[in-house]
Amino acid sequence: MKLEHKFCTSGGEIAVTDGTTISGYASLFGAIDQGGDIVERGAYAGSLAKGHGVKMLWQHDPAQPIGVWDEVREDAKGLWVKGRLLTDVAKGREAASLIAAGAIDGLSIGYRTLRATKDQSGQRHLTELELWEVSLVTFPMLSEARVGAKADETEVSSMALLTEAFAAARASLNHPQE
Secondary structure (H helix, E strand, O other): OOOOOEEEEEEEEEOOOOOOEEEEEEEEEEEEEOOOOOOOOOOOHHHHOOOOOEEEEEEEEEEEEEEEEEEEOOOOOOEEEEEEOOOEEEEEHHHHHHHHHHHEEEEEEEEEEEEEEEOOOOOOEEEEEEEEEEEEEEOOEEEEEEEEEEEEEEHHHHHHHHHHHHHHHHHHHOOOOO
């Protein structure tokens, strides 16, 4: 069986106090995604019980791990994840910047379907999945599964100073003193 991907956006938050900690819902139970699939509660239980590490990837690219998931668990709402971006990795630094700027806020799962049924309307109900990875993505398939960004006071001040410095440099380039 081939690996499938399911995009989700959760409205969760990315804590950026140190620039690396992120959390949110990678999958929501009972929600219909753009492919017409519905993940049922308990679909990840067997996979999570095996204790295999779920990878954190950039845009589902297995050659681009960008961090580690410290917590992956099911709750009443869906599959919740919490992890750290690795800023020693170039893509990890890029991801942290893109999240902080609000350019990236989607999560997507990479999985293999073990059991599913179809209802009368043709929608697939996924009842058992083997979870391989959760990626940060640009375009999620399930619009309710977004992550958000929040910076602490230090980061906001640093960004404000950097923004001012760039604005001053741009102004001096546009209007050089004679």
